[in-house]
Amino acid sequence: MDELIEPINTYVPLNPEERNWLRQAVVKQSYRKHEVIFSEGQVAEELYFLVKGCVRLYYDVEGNDKTAFFYTEGKFICAGESYTFGVPARESYQAIEDTELYILTKPAIEKLLLASPKFEILARIAVEDELITYQRLLASFITKSAEQRYVEFLDTQGELFQRVPQQYIASFLGVSPETLSRIKARVHKKRLS
Amino acid sequence: MDELIEPINTYVPLNPEERNWLRQAVVKQSYRKHEVIFSEGQVAEELYFLVKGCVRLYYDVEGNDKTAFFYTEGKFICAGESYTFGVPARESYQAIEDTELYILTKPAIEKLLLASPKFEILARIAVEDELITYQRLLASFITKSAEQRYVEFLDTQGELFQRVPQQYIASFLGVSPETLSRIKARVHKKRLS
Numbered sequence: 001m002d003e004l005i006e007p008i009n010t011y012v013p014l015n016p017e018e019r020n021w022l023r024q025a026v027v028k029q030s031y032r033k034h035e036v037i038f039s040e041g042q043v044a045e046e047l048y049f050l051v052k053g054c055v056r057l058y059y060d061v062e063g064n065d066k067t068a069f070f071y072t073e074g075k076f077i078c079a080g081e082s083y084t085f086g087v088p089a090r091e092s093y094q095a096i097e098d099t100e101l102y103i104l105t106k107p108a109i110e111k112l113l114l115a116s117p118k119f120e121i122l123a124r125i126a127v128e129d130e131l132i133t134y135q136r137l138l139a140s141f142i143t144k145s146a147e148q149r150y151v152e153f154l155d156t157q158g159e160l161f162q163r164v165p166q167q168y169i170a171s172f173l174g175v176s177p178e179t180l181s182r183i184k185a186r187v188h189k190k191r192l193s
Numbered sequence: 194m195d196e197l198i199e200p201i202n203t204y205v206p207l208n209p210e211e212r213n214w215l216r217q218a219v220v221k222q223s224y225r226k227h228e229v230i231f232s233e234g235q236v237a238e239e240l241y242f243l244v245k246g247c248v249r250l251y252y253d254v255e256g257n258d259k260t261a262f263f264y265t266e267g268k269f270i271c272a273g274e275s276y277t278f279g280v281p282a283r284e285s286y287q288a289i290e291d292t293e294l295y296i297l298t299k300p301a302i303e304k305l306l307l308a309s310p311k312f313e314i315l316a317r318i319a320v321e322d323e324l325i326t327y328q329r330l331l332a333s334f335i336t337k338s339a340e341q342r343y344v345e346f347l348d349t350q351g352e353l354f355q356r357v358p359q360q361y362i363a364s365f366l367g368v369s370p371e372t373l374s375r376i377k378a379r380v381h382k383k384r385l386s
Contacts, residue, residue, distance in 0.1 A: 059336045066335050081325045090332040117310045124317040127324055132274045134327035139283040141334055142259050143252045 003051045004102055007074040011129075012122045021115050026102040031095035038093045043086055044079040046103050047126075053099025054163055058092050058171075065092075067171040069137060070160055076126040077101075096164060146173045147183050154187070196244045197295055200267040204322075205315045214308050219295040224288035231286045236279055237272040239296050240319075246292025247356055251285050251364075258285070260364040262330060263353055269319040270294075289357060339366045340376050347380070 004026065005019050014022065031037055031053070038044065040060055048055075050071050057069040057077075068091075071077055082089035083106070104112075112119040140149050150173055154161070161169075170180040197219065198212050207215065224230055224246070231237065233253055241248075243264050250262040250270075261284075264270055275282035276299070297305075305312040333342050343366055347354070354362075363373040 059332055061336045068331060068335055080321060080328050084321060084325060090336065091328070117313060120310060120313045120317060124313060124320060127317060127320045128273060128277060131320055131324040131327060132277060134324060134331055135273050135284070138261060138327055138331055138334070139252055141331070142261055143254045143283065 004049070007051070008049070008122065010074075011125045012118055014118060018116050018118050021112060022119075025108040025112050026104055029101050029103050031099045031101070033095060033098050035095045035099075036092060037095060037099075037101070038079065038089070038091075040090055040092045041088045042082075044082040044089055045106050047083065047109060048077040048093075048101040048103055050075050050077060051100050051102060053095055053097040054160070055093050055099055055101075056096050056164075056168055058094065059090060060092070065171070066174075067168045069133065070096075070157065070164055070168075070172070072157075072160065075133075076130055078130060080127075080130070096168065146175045146179070147187065149173050150180075150183050151187055197242070200244070201242070201315065203267075204318045205311055207311060211309050211311050214305060215312075218301040218305050219297055222294050222296050224292045224294070226288060226291050228288045228292075229285060230288060230292075230294070231272065231282070231284075233283055233285045234281045235275075237275040237282055238299050240276065240302060241270040241286075242295040242297070243268050243270060244293050244295060246288055246290040247353070248286050248292055248294075249289050249357075249361055251287065252283060253285070258364070259367075260361045262326065263289075263350060263357055263361075263365070265350075265353065268326075269323055271323060273320075273323070289361065339368045339372070340380065342366050343373075343376050344380060 004023065005014065008014065008022065026049070037048070037055060038046075050073055052073060055071040055077060056067050057071065058065045058067045060066075071093075077093060079089040079091050079093075081087060109123070113123065140152060144152065153169070153172070166180060167177055170177045173180060173183070175183070197216065198207065201207065201215065219242070230241070230248060231239075243266055245266060248264040248270060249260050250264065251258045251260045253259075264286075270286060272282040272284050272286075274280060302316070306316065333345060337345065346362070346365070359373060360370055363370045366373060366376070368376070
């Protein structure tokens with residue numbers, strides 16, 4: 001098994017024929033750190049599967065960008081509304097490390113969906129995975145303070161702390177880098193006591 | 194066709210056998226206005242399909258509830274993280290009109306998914322629909338002011354204005370009822386000029 005099939009197999013086990021179809025359907029693409037993968041205003045025609053690196057989801061808010069999420073290995077990425085309805089996307093994606101993605105174009109996905117019902121199951125599970133990500137994000141944005149969200153981030157994506165520039169974590173929490181430093185000091189003091 | 198099959202058929206056309214399976218799989222349930230359908234802290238074992246009325250999604254924020262979305266006829270409702278991982282949900286759903294739902298339990302869904310690949314397609318489309326709702330919501334929460342969100346609500350779900358109590362719309366926008374009145378006056382003045 002390889003870097004594509006192994007993580008996909010944890011979603012749905014594929015037989016050798018299905019693995020070949022999938023390998024033929026995807027195109028691998030590398031992005032350098034800081035490179036923008038997809039920009040607001042474009043129409044999404046592709047879905048991505050992340051096998052190496054880290055990608056941030058962000059929105060433009062009157063000229064400033066606001067980070068909403070960090071994707072890591074094994075995650076699907078798709079600007080759903082834009083992809084489904086062919087409208088310009090509101091979100092952007094940027095590599096914040098050297099990153100490798102497998103790209104699935106719309107025609108390639110449609111061909112896979114017709115080739116085996118297994119890909120229909122895979123598509124559903126991939127969309128569920130992304131839905132759960134968004135449901136968690138929305139719940140956190142609505143119900144939690146910046147400090148509570150920092151603690152949640154530590155507990156669920158703590159390994160990202162060394163990887164993600166602090167300004168993006170501050171933007172994700174909706175605070176300034178100075179406030180993030182104060183939150184960190186407070187939380188770590190509480191955890192040590 | 195009936196109130197269940199007709200809207201479902203707009204997602205995926207079902208043959209007579211599949212329609213019967215679906216009819217046998219669901220249970221219809223009525224809720225009175227104000228009745229809570231599902232509460233935070235419960236584990237979701239069901240998915241809902243709304244055929245009549247209006248349901249609000251809300252979160253408890255330190256004793257106050259915060260409205261995040263309004264579901265109307267033809268929409269699926271599911272507390273995804275809780276349903277998928279069996280963890281307590283963070284969200285609650287309440288009927289804000291007399292409401293009728295078709296309930297699909299987890300075993301009923303699993304049986305349908307095995308019965309015909311059509312239900313796998315339906316499940317994917319239902320999840321995509323909910324994902325798009327959440328992606329829009331998150332983008333709006335992050336990028337827009339209360340006034341901009343009011344205008345977006347008017348443009349996309351304007352028919353709800355007569356149906357939804359104003360305090361929930363204010364809570365959805367994250368403002369007080371007094372601020373909502375001021376926003377309304379400002380927007381309507383702009384639209385008339």
